[in-house]
Every structure is written in C-alpha cells, then in structure tokens.
Amino acid sequence: MYSKKQLIFLVTVSYLLFACNPVEYKQKGKVVKVDPSHFITDNLLAEIEEKVVKLDGIETNCYLIKSRSRAVEHPMGPWCPTHLSDGADKGGIWFKDGKVYDVTGEFIAHLDEFYDDDDWKLYREDSSINVTNTLEGCLGAAKPNVEKAYQNHCVECLPEYFEDQSTTFIIPISPIYASRPSNSRHKALGLAFNGVKFDPPAPENAILSAHTLAPLDDHGGHVNPHGGYHYHAVRGSIKEIKQEDGHAPMIGYALDGFGIYAQLDEAGKPSEDLDECGGHFDELRGYHYHAGPAGGNQIIKCLHGLVGEQITKE
Numbered sequence: 239m240y241s242k243k244q245l246i247f248l249v250t251v252s253y254l255l256f257a258c259n260p261v262e263y264k265q266k267g268k269v270v271k272v273d274p275s276h277f278i279t280d281n282l283l284a285e286i287e288e289k290v291v292k293l294d295g296i297e298t299n300c301y302l303i304k305s306r307s308r309a310v311e312h313p314m315g316p317w318c319p320t321h322l323s324d325g326a327d328k329g330g331i332w333f334k335d336g337k338v339y340d341v342t343g344e345f346i347a348h349l350d351e352f353y354d355d356d357d358w359k360l361y362r363e364d365s366s367i368n369v370t371n372t373l374e375g376c377l378g379a380a381k382p383n384v385e386k387a388y389q390n391h392c393v394e395c396l397p398e399y400f401e402d403q404s405t406t407f408i409i410p411i412s413p414i415y416a417s418r419p420s421n422s423r424h425k426a427l428g429l430a431f432n433g434v435k436f437d438p439p440a441p442e443n444a445i446l447s448a449h450t451l452a453p454l455d456d457h458g459g460h461v462n463p464h465g466g467y468h469y470h471a472v473r474g475s476i477k478e479i480k481q482e483d484g485h486a487p488m489i490g491y492a493l494d495g496f497g498i499y500a501q502l503d504e505a506g507k508p509s510e511d512l513d514e515c516g517g518h519f520d521e522l523r524g525y526h527y528h529a530g531p532a533g534g535n536q537i538i539k540c541l542h543g544l545v546g547e548q549i550t551k552e
Contacts, residue, residue, distance in 0.1 A: 268523070272410070281310045288302075305407065315330070317330045318451075331454050332345075333454075368390060376395035376396070376463065410546055425493070427493060454469075498538065513542065515527065
C-alpha cells in the first residue's frame with residue numbers, strides 16, 4: 239500500500255507528465271468527411287449549418303446540427319412495468335455483467351435476489367410497482383442524489399416532460415486524429431442519424447445505490463431531465479447505412495466527426511482489433527468506431543479525435 243505522501247507524489251508526477259506532453263492533432267489515414275445528407279432532416283430543428291469554431295484552440299470547420307432529441311424510426315418506451323404480472327411488452331431492458339435482461343414484473347419482484355440485497359422492494363402489497371409516473375417523480379429520482387421518497391422505485395421520465403429541450407451538436411467536418419484519447423463524461427459521445435445522442439455510460443452505481451432501476455427501452459434509450467431522450471445501447475432500431483463490403487453498417491457520428499458503426503458485420507462477427515475507444519482504421523472508412531454490445535452500458539469508450547461541442551437548451 240502507498241502512503242498518503244506517495245500517492246500525492248504519484249498524482250503530481252502523472253499530472254506533470256500529462257501537462258508536458260500536450261495532445262497532438264494530425265490527419266492520419268484516409269479522412270472521411272461528415273456527410274450531412276445521412277441525417278433525418280425532418281427530425282432536426284433547423285438546416286445543418288457550416289461554421290468555423292475554435293476547438294481546443296484550433297479554428298475548425300464544423301457542422302452545427304440542432305436536434306429535438308426525439309426518435310422517429312421507433313417508439314420511445316415503454317420503460318417500467320406497473321404490476322408484477324406484466325410481461326416484457328410492458329417494460330424495457332436492464333443490464334448486468336454485460337448481459338441484457340427484460341424488465342418484467344417478475345424481474346422487479348426478484349431484484350433482492352438479483353443483487354443479493356434484501357433492501358430491494360420496488361412493489362407494494364397489492365403487487366403494483368412503484369414508478370415515477372409524474373414530472374415531480376422524474377425530477378426527484380433522475381439525479382445523483384435520489385430523493386428519499388423515490389428510492390425503491392422504477393424510474394421513468396417521459397419525453398413529453400421536456401418537449402422544449404433542444405441540443406446543438408458542433409462537429410468537425412473533417413475529423414482530426416488525436417495522439418491520445420479524451421473522455422467525454424459530461425457530454426454526448428456522438429449522435430445517431432435521427433439526432434438522438436449517444437451518451438456516456440448510465441451512472442449505474444448511483445442508480446443502484448438508491449435501490450432504483452432506470453430501464454432503457456427496447457431500443458436502448460431513456461430520458462433524463464438534462465438531456466431528453468438519449469441512447470446508452472445500440473439495438474438495431476435506428477437508421478443504418480449498409481456498407482457494400484459487408485462491414486458493419488454505419489449508425490451515426492461521434493462528437494469528433496469520426497463515423498460510428500454497429501458492433502457486428504454482415505456475417506455477425508465483431509471487429510477484433512479495436513483500440514481503447516472502440517475504434518480502428520481501414521482503407522475505406524479511415525478511423526472509425528464500433529458500438530459496444532448492448533449489455534455493456536457503453537456505446538463507445540472515449541474519443542480519439544478533436545472533440546466538438548454539445549449545447550443543450552432546457
């Protein structure tokens with residue numbers, strides 16, 4: 239074990255090494271520009287605009303994409319069943335250890351066994367389930383410090399609670415590779431062609447510590463007060479662009495402008511040479527990412543390019 243002084247020294251050295259080796263940006267391999275025609279324009283709030291924006295001190299030609307964060311290819315929800323007798327059609331999905339589980343009434347009934355914790359009980363004596371079925375309940379539960387009144391609840395926020403929300407994505411038109419990756423914990427990792435965000439992992443520990451469940455719908459998305467509807471998993475429900483060589487289909491763009499592709503190729507096989515962000519190079523697509531498995535709570539792990547911006551108007 240390290241002493242407190244040793245830990246402080248190690249952290250300081252790490253910081254200095256990081257500061258003395260600033261990230262470098264340069265084109266690497268084939269560069270594939272963002273194609274605005276891929277987006278579902280009916281789901282955008284304005285025409286895609288081209289603008290020069292300073293990103294990490296670099297004047298960068300970017301697209302500004304303004305979205306309402308509402309899916310159009312599929313329904314949003316359901317998320318929470320309301321009775322222990324409800325089947326998979328009345329609820330969404332949840333994940334644990336890389337596996338996906340249907341959130342049925344039976345699943346809710348046995349959460350104490352699922353998590354080996356007797357404090358789990360999301361249902362009442364009449365077999366109805368505690369669901370945050372109001373805006374007040376959504377606001378009280380969908381945050382890091384869940385209000386006591388909404389602990390042991392299935393957390394469900396509806397898209398109509400936040401109809402006036404909009405998000406503007408600022409994305410480099412010609413992505414630039416970075417010498418080291420960056421984490422994007424507090425903003426989107428990218429967006430689907432319908433304008434819905436691909437978000438960082440759902441805060442599983444905070445959710446579970448309050449004995450709450452915040453299911454995704456069968457399409458991999460749910461709603462929160464500060465981001466509207468967004469995806470934590472890719473489930474094959476969104477617009478895909480088929481690749482003529484059998485490569486996995488394209489499903490959107492990362493916030494750095496590199497393409498995001500599905501996990502599996504046409505033969506049902508995943509790519510095996512992915513880097514720490516879930517990306518790699520090939521001759522046709524240049525650098526690009528592949529979505530992780532639906533049960534992993536992580537679409538892509540980090541960003542390996544000059545990162546754009548996300549501005550949400552609540």
